[in-house]
Amino acid sequence: MSAVVTDHEHEHHDHKPAGIKRWLYTTNHKDIGTMYLVFALIMFFIGGAMAMVIRAELFQPGMQFVEPNFFNQMTTVHGLIMVFGAVMPAFTGLANWMIPMMIGAPDMALPRMNNWSFWILPFAFLILLMSLFMPGGGPSFGWTFYAPLSTTYSGDSTALFVFSVHIMGISSIMGAINVIVTIFNLRAPGMTWMKMPLFVWTWLITAFLLIMVMPVLAGVVTMVLTDKYFGTSFFDAAGGGDPVLFQHIFWFFGHPEVYIMILPAFGIVSSIVPTFARKPLFGYASMVYATSSIALLSFLVWAHHMFTTGMPVAGALFFMYCTMLIAVPTGVKVFNWVATMWRGAMTFEVPMMFALAFIVLFTIGGFSGLMLAITPADFQYHDTYFVVAHFHYVLVTGAVFSIIAAAYYWLPKWTGHMYDEKLGQWHFWCSLISVNMLFFPMHFVGLAGMPRRIPDYALQFADFNAFISIGGFLFGASQLIFVWVLVKCARGGEKATAQVWEGAEGLEWEVPSPAPYHTFETPPVIK
Amino acid sequence: MTKTRSLRWSLPTLLLAATVDATDMPLNMTKGVTEISQQVYDLHMTIFWICCAIGAVVFGIMFWSIVRHRKARGVQPAQFHESTKVEILWTAIPVLILIVMAIPATKTLIAMEDTTEADVTVLVTGSQWKWHYKYLDNDIEFYSLLATPKEQIINRFAKEENYLLEVDRPLVIPTGKKVRFLMTSDDVIHSWWVPAFAVKKDANPGFINEAWTRVDEPGVYRGQCAELCGKDHGFMPIVVIAKSPADYEQWVNGEAERIAKAKAEEQELLAMNMSMEELMSVGARTYTAYCAACHQPNGEGLPGIFPALKGSAMALEDMPGHINIVLNGKAGTAMQAYAKQLSLKEIAAVITYERNAWGNNTGELVQAADVHAVMQGKGE
Numbered sequence: 001m002s003a004v005v006t007d008h009e010h011e012h013h014d015h016k017p018a019g020i021k022r023w024l025y026t027t028n029h030k031d032i033g034t035m036y037l038v039f040a041l042i043m044f045f046i047g048g049a050m051a052m053v054i055r056a057e058l059f060q061p062g063m064q065f066v067e068p069n070f071f072n073q074m075t076t077v078h079g080l081i082m083v084f085g086a087v088m089p090a091f092t093g094l095a096n097w098m099i100p101m102m103i104g105a106p107d108m109a110l111p112r113m114n115n116w117s118f119w120i121l122p123f124a125f126l127i128l129l130m131s132l133f134m135p136g137g138g139p140s141f142g143w144t145f146y147a148p149l150s151t152t153y154s155g156d157s158t159a160l161f162v163f164s165v166h167i168m169g170i171s172s173i174m175g176a177i178n179v180i181v182t183i184f185n186l187r188a189p190g191m192t193w194m195k196m197p198l199f200v201w202t203w204l205i206t207a208f209l210l211i212m213v214m215p216v217l218a219g220v221v222t223m224v225l226t227d228k229y230f231g232t233s234f235f236d237a238a239g240g241g242d243p244v245l246f247q248h249i250f251w252f253f254g255h256p257e258v259y260i261m262i263l264p265a266f267g268i269v270s271s272i273v274p275t276f277a278r279k280p281l282f283g284y285a286s287m288v289y290a291t292s293s294i295a296l297l298s299f300l301v302w303a304h305h306m307f308t309t310g311m312p313v314a315g316a317l318f319f320m321y322c323t324m325l326i327a328v329p330t331g332v333k334v335f336n337w338v339a340t341m342w343r344g345a346m347t348f349e350v351p352m353m354f355a356l357a358f359i360v361l362f363t364i365g366g367f368s369g370l371m372l373a374i375t376p377a378d379f380q381y382h383d384t385y386f387v388v389a390h391f392h393y394v395l396v397t398g399a400v401f402s403i404i405a406a407a408y409y410w411l412p413k414w415t416g417h418m419y420d421e422k423l424g425q426w427h428f429w430c431s432l433i434s435v436n437m438l439f440f441p442m443h444f445v446g447l448a449g450m451p452r453r454i455p456d457y458a459l460q461f462a463d464f465n466a467f468i469s470i471g472g473f474l475f476g477a478s479q480l481i482f483v484w485v486l487v488k489c490a491r492g493g494e495k496a497t498a499q500v501w502e503g504a505e506g507l508e509w510e511v512p513s514p515a516p517y518h519t520f521e522t523p524p525v526i527k
Numbered sequence: 528m529t530k531t532r533s534l535r536w537s538l539p540t541l542l543l544a545a546t547v548d549a550t551d552m553p554l555n556m557t558k559g560v561t562e563i564s565q566q567v568y569d570l571h572m573t574i575f576w577i578c579c580a581i582g583a584v585v586f587g588i589m590f591w592s593i594v595r596h597r598k599a600r601g602v603q604p605a606q607f608h609e610s611t612k613v614e615i616l617w618t619a620i621p622v623l624i625l626i627v628m629a630i631p632a633t634k635t636l637i638a639m640e641d642t643t644e645a646d647v648t649v650l651v652t653g654s655q656w657k658w659h660y661k662y663l664d665n666d667i668e669f670y671s672l673l674a675t676p677k678e679q680i681i682n683r684f685a686k687e688e689n690y691l692l693e694v695d696r697p698l699v700i701p702t703g704k705k706v707r708f709l710m711t712s713d714d715v716i717h718s719w720w721v722p723a724f725a726v727k728k729d730a731n732p733g734f735i736n737e738a739w740t741r742v743d744e745p746g747v748y749r750g751q752c753a754e755l756c757g758k759d760h761g762f763m764p765i766v767v768i769a770k771s772p773a774d775y776e777q778w779v780n781g782e783a784e785r786i787a788k789a790k791a792e793e794q795e796l797l798a799m800n801m802s803m804e805e806l807m808s809v810g811a812r813t814y815t816a817y818c819a820a821c822h823q824p825n826g827e828g829l830p831g832i833f834p835a836l837k838g839s840a841m842a843l844e845d846m847p848g849h850i851n852i853v854l855n856g857k858a859g860t861a862m863q864a865y866a867k868q869l870s871l872k873e874i875a876a877v878i879t880y881e882r883n884a885w886g887n888n889t890g891e892l893v894q895a896a897d898v899h900a901v902m903q904g905k906g907e
Binding site: 136283285327370452463 | 552566578602609632690732755829830
C-alpha cells in the first residue's frame with residue numbers, strides 16, 4: 001500500500017484516468033452524476049420508443065401492428081423503464097452533481113458506494129430488456145404487477161423481472177444512504193439546516209422515503225417470486241393468502257414512490273423561480289414544512305389506489321380524507337411559487353419556461369388527483385384514461401419537465417458553455433404544445449369510459465385516440481431537439497460566467513464554470 | 528371534433544383499419560341511469576368546478592405577474608419573502624373547501640356500500656376472458672362472451688356500431704328493483720364496470736365483493752372489464768339489459784325452459800354417434816370461441832405462456848388425459864375447467880377437432896358418451 005502512495009506523490013489536482021477507465025473506476029460525484037444523467041436520457045428514449053409502439057397501435061381501432069400480449073409487454077416495460085430507469089436515475093444524477101456543491105462539500109460522503117450504485121443499474125435494465133426476447137416475451141402484467149396475474153398466470157420472464165427490480169432497488173437504497181450521510185456530515189461550517197437550499201432539503205426527505213419504501217418493494221417482489229416458484233401462497237386464496245394483500249404492500253411502497261418522483265422536482269422549481277424572478281423564495285420555512293408533511297402523509301394514503309378492491313366503508317373514508325388533505329401542503333407550495341414571482345423582475349430563459357410550465361401543468365395534475373380522491377367519483381375514474389392523464393400530467397409535465405428545466409439551468413455550470421437559447425426555446429414550445437395534445441384529451445377519453453391498458457377500443461374513442469397519438473409522436477420528436485441542444489452545448493458555445501444567471505444565488509454559482517473536477521477541498525465560508 | 532377528424536384523414540393511412548364513421552364521443556362523465564350514478568356525476572361536477580375556480584385564481588395571478596412583473600418592463604424586484612398571515616390564510620381556506628366537499632362524498636359513499644335488502648342477487652364471476660352470471664334466486668346461469676367477430680378486430684371486415692361492446696348473452700335485470708351483485712373470479716383479478724350504473728367493483732379470486740344498483744330506465748347498458756387481466760383484457764365487455772318487471776319475469780321463464788330443454792337434449796345425445804364432419808364443424812366453431820385466444824387459431828400456442836396443441840403428445844396420444852384437462856382444467860395454470868361452460872356435444876366436438884386439425888391426423892372421434900364417461904369417473 002505504501003508503494004502506491006509514493007508512486008503518486010506528485011499527483012496533479014485534476015488527475016483522472018483516461019478513456020473508459022475514468023468512467024468505470026470513478027468515485028467523483030460529478031462523473032457519477034454525468035453518468036446517471038446520460039443513462040437516464042438513454043432510458044427515456046428507450047421507454048419513449050415503447051410509448052410510440054403503444055400510440056401507433058392505438059392510432060386506430062382494430063389490431064394493426066402488435067399482438068395484445070406484446071402490447072401488454074410494452075405498457076409494462078414502458079412504465080418500469082420510465083419510473084426506475086429515467087426519472088429516478090435523473091434525479092439521483094442531479095443530486096450527485098449538485099448536493100455537494102450546494103452544501104460546500106468536496107464530494108459525496110461514500111464515493112466508492114456511489115460508483116457501485118451507478119454501475120449495477122445498467123445491468124438491471126439489461127436484464128429487464130433481455131427478458132423481452134424470452135419465449136413468451138417479457139413481463140406483461142403492468143408495472144404494478146398485480147398478483148395472481150404476475151404469479152400463477154405469468155410467463156417465466158417473471159424471474160428476470162424480479163431480479164432486475166431487486167438490483168434497481170439496491171441501487172436506489174445505496175444512492176439514498178449516500179445523500180443522507182452526505183447532507184448530515186459534509187455541510188460546510190455555517191450551512192445550518194434552515195440555510196440549506198430547497199433542492200437539498202427536498203432530496204434529503206426523498207432519500208428518507210427511499211430507504212423506507214424500497215425494502216417494501218424488495219419484499220413484495222420476493223413474495224411474487226416465492227409464490228410463483230417455491231409454492232408459497234401469500235397472494236393465493238387457495239393456500240390461505242389474499243391477492244389484495246399484494247396491492248396493500250405494493251402501494252405502501254407505490255404511493256411514497258410517487259412523491260420520490262416529485263419532491264426533488266419541487267426543489268428544482270424552488271431554485272429556478274427565485275433566480276429568474278430576481279427575488280428570494282417566498283416562504284422558505286413553510287416550503288420545508290410542506291415538503292415534510294407531504295412525505296409523512298404519503299404513508300397514509302396508499303389505499304386510494306384500491307378503492308374498487310372492496311374495502312370497509314370506514315377504510316375508504318379514512319383514505320379519502322387523508323388523500324384530500326395532501327392537497328393542502330401541495331397547494332401551499334404552488335402559492336409560494338406564485339408569491340415568489342409576484343412583483344419580481346422576471347426574464348424567461350428556457351429553465352424558467354419549463355419551470356413555469358411545470359407549475360401550471362403539475363397543478364392541473366394535482367386537480368385531477370383531487371378529483372380522484374373523491375371515492376364515489378373514483379369508482380368512475382378508476383382504471384380509465386382519466387387516471388392515465390392524471391399521472392402523466394404529474395410525471396411528464398411534472399417530474400420530467402422539472403428535470404429538463406434543471407438540465408438547462410445547470411448545463412452552463414456543468415459544461416462551461418451556454419446552451420443555444422433559440423434551440424432551447426424551440427424545444428420548449430414544441431414540447432409544451434405536443435405534450436398537451438398527447439395528455440389533455442386523455443381526460444375526456446377516460447370520462448367517456450375508455451379503460452386503460454387495452455390494445456383496442458370501441459369506435460366512439462377513435463377520433464380522440466388518433467389525435468392523442470399524433471401528439472405522442474410530436475412529443476417524442478420534440479425531444480430530439482433536446483439531444484441536439486445537449487450535444488451542441490457539450491461541444492462548445494458561448495463561455496459561461498461563474499454566476500451564469502443574473503439572479504442566481506448559492507454556493508454552486510461561486511465556483512467557476514465549468515465546475516472544476518474537485519470543488520471545496522477546503523470548506524467555503526457561509527455568510 | 529371536426530379538427531381531429533380532418534387531421535386523422537389527412538394523414539397517409541398506413542392502416543388496414545375499416546373506415547367506419549365513429550359515433551360521437553361524450554366529453555364528460557355519464558350521468559347514468561340510477562340515483563347513485565346521478566349523485567356521483569354531481570360530485571364529479573362539484574369538485575371539477577372547485578378545481579376550475581382555484582385554477583382561475585392561481586393561474587390568473589400568475590399570468591398577471593408574468594405580464595406585469597417582467598424585467599423587460601424595467602421593474603425593480605421587490606425583496607419580501609415571508610408573511611405568516613398569508614401562509615395561514617392559504618392553508619386554512621383549502622381545508623375549509625375540502626371539508627365542504629367531503630360531506631356529500633361521504634354520504635354518497637355510504638349509500639353506495641349499503642347492499643342490504645336486495646330484490647335480486649346475481650353472482651358475477653370473471654375468468655380469462657369472459658363473464659359468468661348466476662342468478663341466486665332462480666336456477667339460471669350462463670357465460671357471456673365477446674360477440675364481435677375476429678375478422679372485425681383484425682380489420683378484415685368493417686367494424687360495426689357496438690364494436691368490442693357486444694356479447695353473445697347479456698345479463699338481464701329488472702327495472703325498479705334493487706339488484707345486488709356478488710363479484711368473484713376464477714383466475715386473476717377482473718373488475719366489473721358499467722358506467723351508467725356507476726358500479727365498478729373488482730372480482731377477486733377466492734373472495735366475494737358486493738355492489739348494487741337500481742335501474743329505473745329500461746335499456747341496454749354497456750361496460751368493460753376495468754382491471755388488467757392478461758392478454759385479452761380489452762376483449763371482455765359487459766352488456767346489461769334492464770327490462771320491466773313483467774318482461775323480466777317472462778325472460779326468466781324462457782331461460783328456465785331453455786335450460787331444461789338443453790338438459791333433455793344432452794341425455795338423447797349420449798345414445799347417438801355424430802359423424803366426423805359434424806364433430807369437426809362444431810369443434811372448429813367452439814375452438815375459435817373458447818380455445819383460440821390462448822392456444823391460437825393455428826394450434827401452435829404462444830411459446831412460454833400457452834402450450835401448443837399441434838403435434839403435442841396429449842392431442843396425439845393421451846385421449847383420456849385430453850378429455851380430462853378440457854373438463855377439469857389444470858390447477859395453477861390459465862387452463863380453465865370447461866365441464867360447466869360447454870355442452871357435452873361441444874366438448875366432444877372440440878376434442879375431436881383438436882385431435883384432427885393442423886396435421887394432428889389421429890382419425891379419432893370423441894363422442895358425447897366418451898366425455899360423459901370421463902365425467903362420471905369411468906373413463907380413466
